[in-house]
Amino acid sequence: MYRYDEFDHRFVMERTKEFAGQVTRRLSGELSEEQFRPLRLMNGVYLQLHAYMLRIAIPYGTLSSRQLRKLADIARRYDRDYGHFTTRQNLQFNWIKLADMPAILAELAEVEMHAIQTSGNCIRNVTADHFAGAAADEIADPRPWAEIIRQWSSLHPEFSFLPRKFKVAVTGAAKDRAAIQVHDIGLELKRNDKGENGFAVWVGGGQGRTPMIAKKLTDFLPESDILAYCDAILRVYNLEGRRDNKYKARIKILVHEMGEEEMRAAVEKEFAAIRGKTLTVPAPEIARINAYFAPPAYQLCDPATPVFVAAQAADSQFRMFAERNVTPHKQPGYGVLTISLKPVGGPPGDATSSQMDRIADLAERYGHDEIRVSHEQNLVLPHVRLDDLPAIHASLIEGGLATANAGLITDIIACPGLDYCTLANARSIPVAQRISERFADIARQRDIGDLKLKISGCINACGHHHVGHIGILGVDRKGEEFYQITLGGSGDETCAIGEIAGRGFSSDEIVGAVETVVDTYLKLRQTPQEDFLAAYRRLGSAPFQEALYVA
Amino acid sequence: MAKPARNFEAVVASANALASGAVVYRTAEGSWSPHFKDALIARSKSEAEALLAAADGDVKATLIVELALIEVALEEGVAPRPRSLRERIRAEGPTVPIPQDPQPVIRT
Numbered sequence: 045m046y047r048y049d050e051f052d053h054r055f056v057m058e059r060t061k062e063f064a065g066q067v068t069r070r071l072s073g074e075l076s077e078e079q080f081r082p083l084r085l086m087n088g089v090y091l092q093l094h095a096y097m098l099r100i101a102i103p104y105g106t107l108s109s110r111q112l113r114k115l116a117d118i119a120r121r122y123d124r125d126y127g128h129f130t131t132r133q134n135l136q137f138n139w140i141k142l143a144d145m146p147a148i149l150a151e152l153a154e155v156e157m158h159a160i161q162t163s164g165n166c167i168r169n170v171t172a173d174h175f176a177g178a179a180a181d182e183i184a185d186p187r188p189w190a191e192i193i194r195q196w197s198s199l200h201p202e203f204s205f206l207p208r209k210f211k212v213a214v215t216g217a218a219k220d221r222a223a224i225q226v227h228d229i230g231l232e233l234k235r236n237d238k239g240e241n242g243f244a245v246w247v248g249g250g251q252g253r254t255p256m257i258a259k260k261l262t263d264f265l266p267e268s269d270i271l272a273y274c275d276a277i278l279r280v281y282n283l284e285g286r287r288d289n290k291y292k293a294r295i296k297i298l299v300h301e302m303g304e305e306e307m308r309a310a311v312e313k314e315f316a317a318i319r320g321k322t323l324t325v326p327a328p329e330i331a332r333i334n335a336y337f338a339p340p341a342y343q344l345c346d347p348a349t350p351v352f353v354a355a356q357a358a359d360s361q362f363r364m365f366a367e368r369n370v371t372p373h374k375q376p377g378y379g380v381l382t383i384s385l386k387p388v389g390g391p392p393g394d395a396t397s398s399q400m401d402r403i404a405d406l407a408e409r410y411g412h413d414e415i416r417v418s419h420e421q422n423l424v425l426p427h428v429r430l431d432d433l434p435a436i437h438a439s440l441i442e443g444g445l446a447t448a449n450a451g452l453i454t455d456i457i458a459c460p461g462l463d464y465c466t467l468a469n470a471r472s473i474p475v476a477q478r479i480s481e482r483f484a485d486i487a488r489q490r491d492i493g494d495l496k497l498k499i500s501g502c503i504n505a506c507g508h509h510h511v512g513h514i515g516i517l518g519v520d521r522k523g524e525e526f527y528q529i530t531l532g533g534s535g536d537e538t539c540a541i542g543e544i545a546g547r548g549f550s551s552d553e554i555v556g557a558v559e560t561v562v563d564t565y566l567k568l569r570q571t572p573q574e575d576f577l578a579a580y581r582r583l584g585s586a587p588f589q590e591a592l593y594v595a
Numbered sequence: 596m597a598k599p600a601r602n603f604e605a606v607v608a609s610a611n612a613l614a615s616g617a618v619v620y621r622t623a624e625g626s627w628s629p630h631f632k633d634a635l636i637a638r639s640k641s642e643a644e645a646l647l648a649a650a651d652g653d654v655k656a657t658l659i660v661e662l663a664l665i666e667v668a669l670e671e672g673v674a675p676r677p678r679s680l681r682e683r684i685r686a687e688g689p690t691v692p693i694p695q696d697p698q699p700v701i702r703t
């Protein structure tokens with residue numbers, strides 16, 4: 045894992061001290077709320093419906109056991125004993141007192157964490173494939189590059205006051221688990237036929253009010269040029285991006301208005317001017333950062349994984365868990381384990397402090413001390429021996445963490461919605477709960493198969509509803525909650541924005557409407573292997589609309 | 596007490612406490628309570644204006660932030676409640692349970 049260098053330590057310490065001073069001055073009345081608001085936002089502090097919310101950066105979703113224990117400890121001592129993992133691979137605490145903020149940030153700094161650039165019009169926490177460095181289908185680990193970009197973008201003076209926020213995602217596999225095409229910049233690390241690494245660079249994707257799929261500006265950029273190229277993109281955006289209208293200020297609007305060709309030309313021009321100069325990442329630096337992300341010292345294991353095989357034969361619950369929540373690993377005898385934070389009827393993405401402690405312990409004991417946060421609001425142990433899985437599973441059962449639903453209809457993404465968020469139009473979590481209760485039967489879920497259901501409480505789309513196979517958007521209609529369904533969205537390499545099915549549904553109707561969509565799919569799929577998205581792409585929206593609105 | 600003007604919605608003054616962020620309501624005594632039931636209800640435009648002006652002093656005194664008047668539903672025989680769902684959630688807390696650890700599993 046990456047460890048802070050001198051510079052990182054210093055800037056986090058300085059910022060923590062500076063913000064502590066600002067909090068003191070706010071509490072004493074020296075600073076007004078108008079003066080203080082931008083300062084607190086620069087440090088990840090929002091004021092939500094019930095309290096202050098603190099958003100903590102988890103760079104590219106990677107945590108050590110020590111860091112996760114610290115988060116658990118903060119939840120226990122300063123919050124209501126739980127935290128919420130978000131679609132940006134961050135952690136949010138919902139019940140924090142402003143007066144406690146300085147102490148919390150100082151404690152986070154002890155474990156090399158902070159809340160800088162988790163808010164505001166800057167380059168936000170860089171996200172990455174949550175299976176990075178582990179997945180069997182990966183070409184190269186994207187995290188060293190996410191780290192290099194993090195270092196370049198941290199407190200970058202030129203890019204601290206952009207027209208609007210800016211999000212970067214990196215993947216190292218052709219199978220996109222990081223939703224790169226709906227980011228301001230999306231990077232796919234790949235290898236050419238000469239065996240050199242480089243990036244396909246996508247620009248101008250995003251969700252929110254105006255969802256857009258990114259345009260690919262280049263298919264292969266030598267890896268050492270990535271900072272110069274990103275810098276060129278940011279320069280074009282900083283200069284040309286709109287500042288007059290917050291709804292038109294994201295780079296996606298600029299790319300849309302300029303057109304792909306013109307955008308590419310503008311970026312290439314800036315790039316030509318800075319290429320080969322100070323922003324070229326030197327090979328020794330690439331090697332130095334890569335060393336932090338070297339594969340763990342894998343333990344010897346029997347490739348036949350006898351314990352794993354026997355447990356599956358003996359225990360059907362374990363077999364179903366292994367089938368859904370374990371993904372192939374690069375290393376024979378190992379697997380990538382998804383720990384679902386989506387128990388039936390529970391709020392998606394929440395974990396109690398003792399659950400966090402348990403997962404930290406498991407990571408330490410069985411998982412080379414590493415944990416990942418997925419943008420799907422689950423936690424991942426990226427490197428576990430398959431033969432250790434039965435023991436891990438037993439512990440997860442005790443902790444209420446063994447839900448075997450990864451990638452199934454109850455593995456729902458939901459934003460905090462109107463239960464917590466000041467911007468919300470409608471609640472998200474109760475809808476997620478009711479849907480997961482309706483589909484609680486695991487046999488039925490497994491029969492339905494892969495299905496991504498995503499819920500947002502307003503058009504800001506933090507719940508990624510635009511790229512849900514089934515998306516749900518909460519709207520307010522004359523003071524009543526209504527829910528609009530979109531169909532056929534996808535955040536992977538076949539990225540698509542979901543199409544609105546038709547008029548919205550009341551809170552009472554929405555679960556039934558989802559069931560109607562699912563039943564229509566089950567009726568019309570050609571084989572059980574044809575998943576929901578494939579069937580929708582073959583059939584189009586008509587049969588679903590007919591079932592929803594005509595029948 | 597002034598007669599309620601037609602079309603006037605009864606309101607209370609609400610805010611977040613500066614130091615804790617907690618939701619609070621202005622009481623008849625001029626203090627702030629975490630309980631909606633303690634809120635002073637303004638039933639006319641002039642009462643509402645007076646309530647807001649008094650409460651605003653505490654914004655300046657850096658006790659509270661995000662001060663707003665919120666509409667209250669007054670119905671015969673039922674306790675007053677905020678009219679909008681958003682304000683009911685602020686008053687009563689999230690409509691979903693706070694996550695808790697599972698009960699210990701008894702293994703067979």
Ligand code: SF4
Binds near residue numbers: 466500
């Ligand atoms: S989508 Fe809207 S309601 Fe949900 S968290 Fe984002 S801003 Fe809040």
